[in-house]
Amino acid sequence: GAVVSQHPSRVICKSGTSVKIECRSLDFQATTMFWYRQFPKQSLMLMATSNEGSKATYEQGVEKDKFLINHASLTLSTLTVTSAHPEDSSFYICSARGAGGRTEQFFGPGTRLTVL
């Protein structure tokens, strides 16, 4: 299967700082990338969908000014958590899908964010 990487795998930051998480498709061009959030012992919840070169579509309840998503190339999407607070501490997982509506999604390994 295709490979999706995330960087960093783990980050600890102070409250009020911004954190950028990268999601890369290593061996295919990802026209669409999805960002999920998973709180401890909970399920994965879709935060936003981004298509290369377009603005991201955010799910209800997700603040787009707080979670900035950029999908500037076919292999890279970034999620920036701005002015992070302890309640933003979570496991963030991206997935990437290639061209064509029915192609499979591939998940990254996730980024564990801890805000002190």
Place this chain on the structure above:
Amino acid sequence: AQKVTQAQTEISVVEKEDVTLDCVYETRDTTYYLFWYKQPPSGELVFLIRRNSFDEQNEISGRYSWNFQKSTSSFNFTITASQVVDSAVYFCALRVDTGRRALTFGSGTRLQVQP
């Protein structure tokens, strides 16, 4: 809207027992895909299976088997002769072929296999 229900929050079995994880889904779309993922403590999702809505054949892969029944909107997952390494959280997920085509996940079932 889509919905996936995994009613079993946590299951504990002893090694070598068989265990079935339930999954019930809701969608109005006629074309959809069902998935099972395993999430070990490391957090990385491990893909187990994908099944499309037009293929109701049951599938077996080693100790894993899946029972897809459209009549009851269920896609259950059975592990035969469970092993300690099977301990993880298992997610059932649904994707339709319209809209964003993102996955809708169930709440997950935590499986503990005791030696």
